[in-house]
Structure formats: C-alpha cells, structure tokens
Amino acid sequence: MQLVVGRIGRAHGIKGEVTIEVRTDEPELRLGPGARLATDPASTGPLTIESGRVHSGRLLLRFEGVRDRTAAEALRNTLLIAAVDPEELPEEEDEFYDHQLMDLDVVLADGTEVGRITEISHLPSQDLFIVERPDGSEVMIPFVEEIVTEIDLEEQKAVIDPPPGLIDDRAEIASSREEKSPEGFSREEGDESA
Numbered sequence: 001m002q003l004v005v006g007r008i009g010r011a012h013g014i015k016g017e018v019t020i021e022v023r024t025d026e027p028e029l030r031l032g033p034g035a036r037l038a039t040d041p042a043s044t045g046p047l048t049i050e051s052g053r054v055h056s057g058r059l060l061l062r063f064e065g066v067r068d069r070t071a072a073e074a075l076r077n078t079l080l081i082a083a084v085d086p087e088e089l090p091e092e093e094d095e096f097y098d099h100q101l102m103d104l105d106v107v108l109a110d111g112t113e114v115g116r117i118t119e120i121s122h123l124p125s126q127d128l129f130i131v132e133r134p135d136g137s138e139v140m141i142p143f144v145e146e147i148v149t150e151i152d153l154e155e156q157k158a159v160i161d162p163p164p165g166l167i168d169d170r171a172e173i174a175s176s177r178e179e180k181s182p183e184g185f186s187r188e189e190g191d192e193s194a
Contacts, residue, residue, distance in 0.1 A: 001099060002038065005030040006080040011072035012060050018072045020059040020080075023122055027059060030082045040079040047080070096151060105157045106131050106141065109149065114160065114167055115139065129158070139167050 005027075009019035024030045033052060039045030048064045066072055084097070098120045106114040106129065119130035120143070127143040141147060141160060150159040160167075 001084050002081050003030075003084050003097065003099070004040075004079050005037070005082045006059075008061075008075045008078045008080065010076060011069045012055070014069045015062070016066040016068055016072045017060045017062050018066075018075055020061050022059055024082075031059065031061065031080070035082070038081040038083070040081060044075055044078045047075075047078075094145075096153075100153060101129070101151070101158070103156070104151070104153075107157055107159055109159055109161055117158065141166070 003024070005022075005024040007021040007023065009021055011017070012019055020031065022031070031049060031052060033049050036046055036048045039047060047066075050062045050064045052059060052061045054060070063075070066075065101117055101120060104117045106117060108114060113134065115131040115133040115138075117129045118132045118138075121128040121130060121140070129141040129143055129148070131139050131141055133139060141162070147160055147162055147166070148158055149161050152159070
C-alpha cells in the first residue's frame, strides 16, 4: 500500500536541502536517512533521503543527487510516497493510518447513521473527517477525542458525539439577553421622541 508521507516545499540554502511538509505521525520512521520514496509526479523520483535535520521547527531533507538550489527548487510540490504493509499498525494504540479510516461508517452513540468517511484532511491544527451523508451532502468532523469517541475497525465504524450544530442546522443558541428593554428605558406607544 502506498501512503503520502510528505510534500516537498521550497529550497533551503544553496546546497540542495528542501523544506518538508510532514504528512505522517512517524517522520523518524518514514523520512529517515536511507529511505527510498516514490513520488507524485512519478517522473521526479524515486528519491532516496541522504540526510535530514530540523531547523526552526521545520524538517529539512537532502536527497541523493540533489546538490544545488536549482535542483532542489525543481522538486517543489512533489509528494513523497512510502510503501507500507497494509497490515502494519501505528505504534500508539489510539493512532490510525488514513487507509484504516477511509470508508468507515460514522454513527452517533445511539447508532443513528451520519454518513461515511470519504476523505481525511490534514490541517495544521487538527485532522478533519470529510463525511458524505446519505443525501449526498458533506459534513466535516474534527478528529478530536471530545467528538470522535470511538474508532472500531472490526465493526468498520466511527462513533461521534458532536456538539450542537456540527452535523445539523439545529444549533442551540444561548443568550443572556432578556426580551424586555433595559431598566430605566421605556418607550410608550405613539411616543415619537426618543
């Protein structure tokens, strides 16, 4: 099975290093020196990682055969793809690979069907499930434990406990305002001076 583990960003310096947008929870395993990665577009690869380091919070990689800024810049926006055994599981119990989550049924705790996961969007702050509803519409569910309470791979389902308004239009609106006017102000009917 093929998994996207990163995307090459801009060149860094003049010796062929590039910034990497990491798309794996296991960068030390997938993006370590010696790793040979397929690419999209395929014409730019495969690429073998020669060295890597973290600089100012960003992963920088150098690939074999890429020795200058021009060659590094030519790789920009290339996706890095690792071959992964489909039976392989992440090290942590509560972590999942995207392919394990795709097509899971999304249900509420009471079993009410919400839809099916069709895409997983990896944002800087959190991951989102893109869920296709039975009527064909889509809803985005943040993949956080307060909302996604259970992932059951055997039953092929994700159980959610969404806050009001996340999956429907019936949001609860709390207001501390009273329906009456503030104290000390009254306007009589027919009173034109205000």
